[in-house]
Amino acid sequence: MAKDEMSGETGCQHHHHHHQSAKPAAPADPDALYTCPMHPEIQQLGPGTCPICGMALEPMAPSLEQAENPELKDFRRRFILGLVFTIPLVVIEMGSHAFGRPSWLSAGLSQWIQFFLATPVVAWAGLPFFERCLASIRSSHLNMFTLIGIGTGAAWIYSVIALLFPGIFPEAFRDDTGRVGLYFEPAAVIVVLVLLGQILELRAREQTGGAIRALLDLAPKTARRVTEQGKDEEIALESVAVGDRLRVRPGEAVPVDGVILEGNSALDESMVTGESLPVNKHIGDAVIGGAVNQSGSFVMRADKVGAETMLAKIVSLVASAQRSRAPIQRLADQVAGWFVPLVLAIAAVSFLVWLIWGPSPSLEFGLVAAVTVLIIACPCALGLATPMSVMVGVGRGAEMGVLIRDAEALERLEKVDMVLVDKTGTLTEGRPAMTALHVLEGFEREDLLRLAASLEQSSEHPLAKAVLTAASDAGLALAKVEDFNAPTGRGITGLVEGRKVVLGNAALLTESGIDAAPLADFAKDEAGRGASAIHLAVEGKPAGLLAISDPVKETTPAALDALAAEGLHVVMVTGDAQATAASVAKQLRITEFRAEVLPADKAAVVAEFQGQGQVVAMAGDGVNDAPALAAADVGMAMGTGTDVAMESAGVTLLHGDLMAIVHARRLSRATMRNIRQNLFFAFIYNGLGVPVAAGVLYPFFGILLSPIIGAAAMALSSVSVIGNALRLKRARL
Secondary structure (H helix, E strand, C coil): CCCCCCCCCCCCCCCCCCCCCCCCCCCCCCCCEEECCCCCCCEEECCCECCCCCCECEECCCCCCCCCCHHHHHHHHHHHHHHHHHHHHHHHHHHHHHHCCCCCCCHHHHHHHHHHHHHHHHHHHCHHHHHHHHHHHHHCCCCHHHHHHHHHHHHHHHHHHHHHCHHHCCHHHECCCCCECCCHHHHHHHHHHHHHHHHHHHHHHHHCCHHHHHHHHHCCCEEEEECCCCCEEEEEHHHCCCCCEEEECCCCECCCEEEEEECCEEEECHHHHCCCCCEEECCCCEECCCCEECCCCEEEEEEECHHHCHHHHHHHHHHHHHCCCCCHHHHHHHHHHHHHHHHHHHHHHHHHHHHHHCCCCHHHHHHHHHHHHHHHCCCHHHHHHHHHHHHHHHHHHHHCCEEECCHHHHHHHCCCCEEEEEHHHHHECCCCEEEEEEECCCCCHHHHHHHHHHHHCCCCCHHHHHHHHHHHHCCCCCCCEEEEECCCCCEEEEEECCEEEEEECHHHHHHCCCCCHHHHHHHHHHHHCCCEEEEEEECCEEEEEEEEECCECCCHHHHHHHHHHCCCEEEEECCCCHHHHHHHHHHCCCCEEECCCCHHHHHHHHHHHHHCCCCEEEEECCHHHHHHHHHCCEEEEECCCCHHHHHHCCEEECCCCHHHHHHHHHHHHHHHHHHHHHHHHHHHHHHHHHHHHHCCCHHHHCCCCCHHHHHHHHHHHHHHHHHHHHHHHHCCC
């Protein structure tokens, strides 16, 4: 949101940053900032139309109350009135062609009735088109409304002159009653058809925001605050303050981000992070607003509220991404830039050609050709092609836990051919676990685990947690420890149930006069696997060896295969020692890896591969990866990473596993394919429509399109582009 790309093109922009509050904007809030979906640099207070393309502006802050677009309401009214007047007009015009005029309806009367029916349609129902047409000429940003306004205006003015002063037209223009053909009916029908097209388009545009509304829906509207007296009171979500104690009952959604104070439960975070399995949470664990509480009831402390919550950040990220411009759109913009003047020129030329060389009545043929060219050539489908696909694609990503920062990242992702992956937390679980316990003759496995865990209770070492977890998983009761001692960096010793236990590296055992040799083979094997080996001795005898390592995520092997199938070369980058890295790489069949890379040097590795001509994506978490994420062609922040990572990465994968990279890549390919289809539709449609409308086929096949067919085709083209974009909602990824 902070990227303020204001261009100085128009006078109606207000330069100021604003932070989205989590409170959705009221319907058509006059002070809310509005922006054009096709020209995000246009920002103004309150609803209106874009000075460049004439489209209706949309509110920048996504809102839950699906406020009906004020323009949609207005157009619907105009459309209904237009229809009421146009139907009798068409009946009179068509009827007199098909069945001849009834005796009471003289030719003159018929013409005046047509005038009275068509004028309100053109003047009132079509008013917004003329307003925008004038605005576009004034600002010299010619757009589709320039063409519609000139086209329908010309047809109506011509008809009025023909009605009032038929005498000024040469003989060849008049029919047997000495009157000149009128174009009131096409003018009215075009206005009605264009209104219909606009209504369909505005309705479809509302569907593209579905993903954001689904996200906004996740947060409950109210929360239950636990008062000082221990009573529960229901308060509105907006009134939750940092530090409040909130109760969450089974089946309810977590209101805001925070930490569990009492109770425990399983939470389903799939809506927010895409992680399908429920996550068990205990006291002290963080919970995300929007997650659904499945089993127990718990009390939590609110830590982040309003716009600070993860969900609010996701919503604002998705909203600004949906409005960002993809580089591929520059092509469409350049074309549109010279397209309208070109169309005006073609219309003028075809008018003159018909006038000079056309069959009689040549002026009339010329007028029809010129108006049809203007109407059929509307470049609105071209302008919609990219932003519609981007909006739907970004929304689709958000539903899968793939957050895209801007359309550029979405476009680049398709071209990536190499992914650098951080080992810890991406390929692996990112937390140490006891992966093996080797027991020497004369000792019991459970007994050793109990002694080791009892001793580790007092330890601060990060590996201690792995041993304690293993013991609690095995359901072991721990014993008290006396004489606890932790000689720095070598391990720990103490008395457990009167037995002297030594836990640490080989050096500690040797120092304590214990022979570590019987454990040496185990230690060597485990080191080869990249695990940390902890020697265990009881009562002065070597007893066993605990292996602690960071286990590979279950989804990793399948994801690596899927990435390879997508044509991506995966390179593992890790700070681990060469041996550890080699063993993990071998286990996962990763051919290329870099070990002992300091976090600060990751960006250099990215640059090195880019130097070899690779398009590099970097997947990492945490703050220390930020420089590398920024340096890569596409940075992917893994997991519910930090804000820093979300800022510096083009893509944030809320569900921190490799499969998410596969999904992101497929999403990118599907969206880009969709954009190309849309651009193809739009180009082909205009490329074929304009010459036919100008009358190229007339000399050979006698084919001349009526302006009405032009209007129908124009409405259809933008609707087909939007329809195609909405297909992305259902694409298989």
